[in-house]
Amino acid sequence: MNVTLSDTITLSVQLFALFNVAALAAVSLVWLERRFLGRLQGRPGPNRVGPLGLLQPIADAIKLMSKEDVAPGSSQRLLFYAAPILVFVPAFVVWLTFPLARDVVVRNMDMGLFFFVAISVLSIVGLVLAGWSSNSKYAILGGFRAAAQLVSYEIPIITMILIIGMLSDSLDFVKVVDAQATIPFIAVVPLAFVIFLIAGLAEVGRTPFDIYFAESEVVGGPFVEYSGAHWAIFFLAEYVNTFVIGILGALLFLGGWRWPFGADLPQVASVALLMGKAYFIVLIIFWIRGTYPRMRIDQLMAMAWKWLIPLSFVLFLAAAFQLKFEWPWWVLTILSLVILVVPVIVQSRKQRNPALELAARYAANAIVVQAKPRPAPAVEDAPVVTPAAEGTSV
Amino acid sequence: MTTESQFETVDMMLNMGPQHPATHGVFRMVLKVDGEKVIDVIPHIGYLHRGTERLAEVETYGQVITLFDRVDYIANLNNELAFVRAGEQIMEVEAPERAQYIRVILAELNRVASHLLFIGTYAIDLGAMTPVMYGFRERERIQNLFEHVTGARMMHNYMRIGGVKADVPDDFVPWVRQLIGEVRKGVEECDKLLSTNEVFLGRTRGVGVIDGPTAISCGLTGPSLRGSGVAYDVRKDDPYEIYPYLNYKVPVGENGDCWDRYYLRMLECYESLSMIEQCLDQFPEGPIMAAGRRIARPPAGEVFSHSENPRGDLGVYLVSDGTDKPYRVKIRPPSFCNLVGLATMTRGSYIADAVAILGSLDIVLGEVDR
Secondary structure, three states, rough: OOOOOOHHHHHHHHHHHHHHHHHHHHHHHHHHHHHHHHHHHOOOOOOOOHHHHHHHHHHHHHHHHHOOOOOOOOOOOHOOOOOOOHHHHHHHHHHHHHHOOOOOOOOOOHHHHHHHHHHOOOOOHHHHHHHHHHOOHHHHHHHHHHHHHHHHHHHHHHHHHHHHHHHHHHOOOOHHHHHHOOOOHHHOOOOHHHHHHHHHHHHHHOOOOOOOOOHHOOOOHHHHHOOHHHHHHHHHHHHHHHHHHHHHHHHHOOOOOOOOOOOOOOOHHHHHHHHHHHHHHHHHHHHHHHOOOOHHHHHHHHHHHHHHHHHHHHHHHHHHHHHHHHHHHHHHHHHHHHHHHHHHHHHHHOOOHHHHHHHHHHHHEEEEEEOOOOOOOOOOOOOOOOOOOOOOOO | OOOHHHHOOOOOEEEEEEOOOOOOHHHHHHHHEOOOEEEEEEEEEOOOOOOOHHHHHHOOOOEEEEEEHHHOOOOOHHHHHHHHHHHHHHOOOOOOOHHHHHHHHHHHHHHHHHHHHHHHHHHHHOOOOOOHHHHHHHHHHHHOOOOOOOOOOOOOOOOOOOEEOOOOOOOOHHHHHHHHHHHHHHHHHHHHHHHHHHHHHHHOOOOOOOOOHHHHOOOOOHHHHHOOOOOOOOHHHHHOHHHHHEEEEEOOOOOOOOHHHHHHHHHHHHHHHHHHHHHHHHHOOOOOEEOOOOOOOOOEEEEEEEEEEEEEEEEEEEEEEEOOEEEEEEEHHHHHHOOHHHHHHHOOOEHHHHHHHHHHHOOOOHHHOO
């Protein structure tokens, strides 16, 4: 294969454009998250820098870049500075294969889904390395937490991606989207979307799974010793990863740029449709962040190994049977819905919202203190000073 | 084949604080951890020691009130009330009825404000960031009223031995009535958002359990004790001011876990608001200050008086030698005594639980260290 100069230049331009798109997406998320959370919490959010506070992320970036970059004296300097890059690079490299519309892609690969999985797991190394090389107890705790959490939640994500690959008969993103021209995969396997979203939240460490950098416990976890530009790189990677979950959800489950219109729209409209879907998923992620507290590490692992992984295997087998015996597609939908709804029904039959009942019981069990009748005001002249004289007394 | 027990392993000591986001000030605890499990916890206090008790000995009775504002800086008015009552006992004066009503209304409002702060910060400890905004919004309304009545948002210096500094403004009653409605809505919002949240229940139910007898022997008071099912409330068991003339409920927990301690505070907010409503219904006219000398020299002697603070039983032991300054002021701070239960509750839990347990005790370091 001959690589010509023009190929190289084209690729460079594409990579540069891609880098900017990803960075811009991340920066837009920073702004969106702060404004959206502000709205949820009854406050305006940043609104001073630029119109609607749109320039706030830029102001933040300038602040972070101009800060002193401190490394602990006892840290492994080389690994300490390599770790942010190891987290950052995979977060961007996965974008190589994401088609934002038909032909709007740097390199469309037949193994696109596989490429995503293979690259995205690399960032775990960076987190563990950051934790270890900082030579800080909080950092190492966070690093271990990150390793346990991310490795566990890779499995359901990969299984979901496999299911999509089976259903669309391809690991090529464009073909996956084409397979959803009429029916998006969220209608075929709703359960898979739910598992994907939960595991995706855990994968990027968003609430309620922000355990490895929990501020109130391990004070930033692997990032605790980083400052300035190196911390900014972690921060950027986190938001890029969040957006990756949004894009991936839109491509794999919400029909990418095709559903609900079926035929291809003009390229700009296609990109807008896909982005709209991605931002929708991201907003769900922010909404969850505004609602839920953080889980504990053992609850998180139990959720992965006791619920998500068995469920994803069941779904995987079901998808395999459906394809093998050529059952109609809604068989999987019904199975998914049954698995999603049955626990809710069982739980509600067993006890009607136990927590509300508990709360009501506590309110009912309170010890009542009855008021005594108030004695009539004393008639005899009580010692009285006028309000004017009382100012400085005693 | 070697097993793990044959290796000589060293447990990690994890230092939390005094600079840590979840220690509510400058509390420091050293956790002895085995992986994520906490084996032991060693609390260190004293980073906020300001010598309040010693300072009180060189100031006149009236000036000591300002020191009490700063002991528990979340519930200033409750603290003022505690000292003022001790002073009234030793000087043998009684505040007029109207003054007592004003004090109780303000103290209960301050209790709600303090609990709202607790609910917000506790949610932050557990990783939820929205309740703190709701809590602070309502607390802000309460502080606006305080500013209107006392002239200060936090360090009020409003109560006096024998009454209060100044009468309430004319719009006090309608203002408070409106405030109660707003705050009740805000508390309900927090309640709905947090109390029965599945993740929140998972983090707090069965965490940091302490049974009633142990809680008593550790000296816990306030919601931390009532969470363990012991119905001890100074307002009920040793009534003071005009509390006997009010209908109220003392919520009591069942399990003594973090959720109980949290939820009792939530219920107490509702109770306090209803108590304030009753006070407003009964609000009498009249003087606000008992007759007294300008410079008070109480007879030599000693008194102990205690009252129910948001955090528990605040005791003030006052010794007078007949001069215009107290000979000794000893404070029994509920936060400090509640901390005694920390190690018992925390042993054997996870690091994340240690944060949840410390938060559920609702300590204020100003009061722990004095």
